[in-house]
Amino acid sequence: MWIHHRHQGRCFDFLVVYLQNSDPSADILMFYLKHRTTLHAFYFFHFVIYIGGVVDIVPLLQKLGLSEYEAKAYKVLLDSGIVTAKHVSNLSGIPLTRIYESLVSLEKRGLVATMETRPKRYRALGPDSLRNLIEEKRRRVEEEVKEAENIYETIRSVVSEPPSSEVEVERESFWIFRGRDNCMRELKRNLKEAREEIKLFVGDLSWIDEVMDILEEKSKEGVKFKILCHVNKNTEERVRKLLNLGFEIRSWDEEIIKGNIKDGEKANLTFKNPRPGVRRKDTYGEPGSDRLFNYELLMSMNPVFVKMVETYFESFWKNGRNARELLD
Incomplete structure (x- = not known):
């Protein structure tokens, strides 16, 4: 004006x-x-x-x-x-x-x-x-990533695996991951390592696009997925994507505790709480809205813990409604 x-x-x-x-x-x-x-x-x-x-x-x-x-x-x-x-x-x-x-x-x-x-x-x-400056930034980032990958490969080639005694201690121990990005890295690691079955109990799937390539790959490998999540108009598009991959999905309405179980031998429990000034209902279902929360993840391969988490999952799975029926 x-x-x-x-x-x-x-x-x-x-x-x-x-x-x-x-x-x-x-x-x-x-x-x-x-x-x-x-x-x-x-x-x-x-x-x-x-x-x-x-x-x-x-x-x-x-x-x-x-x-x-x-x-x-x-x-x-x-x-x-x-x-x-x-x-x-x-x-x-x-x-x-x-x-x-x-x-x-x-x-x-x-x-x-x-x-x-x-x-x-x-x-x-x-x-x-x-736009030349944007291209400069892009080339610089690509060069830095390539250099970082070379450094990683160098370190990996000279650092040995931990002794078997430490691995056994890890199997019995409980580990804490703090922060959304660290929790996401642990989830991706679990998905990539899965050989037979993954059981996920999650929320609004606002993060699902970040792991979709892994899910598609595991689906082709024949890994079975059983997923408990929110099934409603806000999550419908994401739920249908997973149904199209052949995953079994049932509804649940839990908000606080999330987690996953890999091959019946490793379990994670994730706890999330909104940051100050953020209300759950204001961000529900929006892609990326999970970044507005504080996260902590408890991970263990302790057999008793894994069995407890699996029992928790199955109790909700038994009462959950079939997602395809809810959407159709």
Whole structure:
């Protein structure tokens, strides 16, 4: 929305951008870059004004991977068109001794073009060139992952398995995993190691997409699944996905205790509680909503514990209603 304002005999025009929240985002940056010519015509030189405050694009450029000097130089070039390094230095506050390395870096990253005059002149390329920074980040992450995998393989090749005495102690012990991600890793480990049967007693299946590839693989291997979960309109789509894999599913309405049993030899109990300010009913069934909870997982291969958890599961399984019948 354009606002026309008169102050002390002078007229000013502002473009106000309404957002759903007051957090600066890349959307503001892209809007500014695409419409800067129009904005400048209305004395809109340095900021996009939006309800909730004023946003400087320099920090946003830094979030995309530019250094402070690079971001300031690029911002000046966007505002100024074709200019010299000295001009960029004067307007950005970057020392003249540092401006050239920033401009050379921007050119190498595909954000700036250079005119071979005396002195040299520079101009910013269009906003689409910022995608180069996204590609840089992607390549860097891929390289880091590859390096981490190599390190893992190296460590694995030189570290021996624990002695059998320690394995026996582990079978009788109880282990605690804290945090949602650690609990999810333990679940994935159980699923991958399963040879015959997995029994799951869970909730709204808001996490199921994270393990769907493992479930599909285990289904092809012939591993049997018996799943207790919430069966209703909020979970219907996810339940049907599992039914299509040939899993047996029955309904239950438990909220606090979840868990799984692998091949009758290892059992997990998971306890979750909402974080402060989160109510269960506000997040029910939304994909990823389980991240709003605090998690603890109790794991053991102790035969007595495994039998107890299995008995708990079977008592609910016996009384659970068939999911396919409930949905059809």
